[in-house]
Amino acid sequence: MNYYTIQPPDILKPFVRFFWVLxxxxxxxxxxYVYRSIADGCTEMVFHYQASFDEITDDxxxxxxxxxxxxxxxxxxxxxxxxxxxxxxxxxxxxxxxxFFNIPSSETSNLALDYDTFLGNAGRELEERIMLAPNNLKxxxxxxDFLLMxxxxxxxxxxxxxxxxxxVIHSKQRRTVGQLADTFNLSTRQFDRxxxxxxxxxxxxxxxxxxxxxxxxxxxxxxSLTQIALECGYYDQSHFIHDVKAFTGYHPGFYFSGxxxxxxxxxx
Numbered sequence: 001m002n003y004y005t006i007q008p009p010d011i012l013k014p015f016v017r018f019f020w021v022l023x024x025x026x027x028x029x030x031x032x033y034v035y036r037s038i039a040d041g042c043t044e045m046v047f048h049y050q051a052s053f054d055e056i057t058d059d060x061x062x063x064x065x066x067x068x069x070x071x072x073x074x075x076x077x078x079x080x081x082x083x084x085x086x087x088x089x090x091x092x093x094x095x096x097x098x099x100f101f102n103i104p105s106s107e108t109s110n111l112a113l114d115y116d117t118f119l120g121n122a123g124r125e126l127e128e129r130i131m132l133a134p135n136n137l138k139x140x141x142x143x144x145d146f147l148l149m150x151x152x153x154x155x156x157x158x159x160x161x162x163x164x165x166x167x168v169i170h171s172k173q174r175r176t177v178g179q180l181a182d183t184f185n186l187s188t189r190q191f192d193r194x195x196x197x198x199x200x201x202x203x204x205x206x207x208x209x210x211x212x213x214x215x216x217x218x219x220x221x222x223x224s225l226t227q228i229a230l231e232c233g234y235y236d237q238s239h240f241i242h243d244v245k246a247f248t249g250y251h252p253g254f255y256f257s258g259x260x261x262x263x264x265x266x267x268x
Contacts, residue, residue, distance in 0.1 A: 003265035015096035025084045036262035039247035041209040043092045050086035053079035071108040072200040095198040105200035174233040177203040
């Protein structure tokens, strides 16, 4: 399995964390591959340039998991393919959604939309150009140009709230919602409403999502699950188990074992 990232140009870094590529060749010993996407506080633009996936739902397999946008989500999804595949994606801050697409993040949470449905002709043209690109560096260039054009045509956003979301994502400080509101000179009610508009979820839920991501960053370390839980701000082991199961579908003992669906690229 081949996974790597591509850094966006500096002008795009305030909005796009990175571009990524996942490629894998199936074989007679591995006739199919199941991928599990977990809850995440960021948005992903995904392009299947080689093969495609079907989504596996509680009701069984669902045909046609097309390229599209998975907005910030507090749930997990499962996908399956029987072909060797190549995927190009962009990992985007949630507060970039209003800038790129002129829609509040609060209206997109947990949505997964194909480009035709969400962007119409512009989405279809973008997807076609990405699919026909000769390599992933060119795909990154095409998507960069598309996103920069969207930035120029949409209005600026609330800098205080953007700063607060960045703080939650990148700072290892563990603060309550009230403390965050005080830091950015807003009442708790104001902060909650405006944060949700740009992050897609209430501050309380978003803090849980980021705490999960912080824990997952410890994947492959030699730390015990207890150490990971404490370092990431979980009150106790049961709290840690509850959130990991809710957001990944797995007990943390299994998720961090290296055997869970969707973790293979972390083992590469």
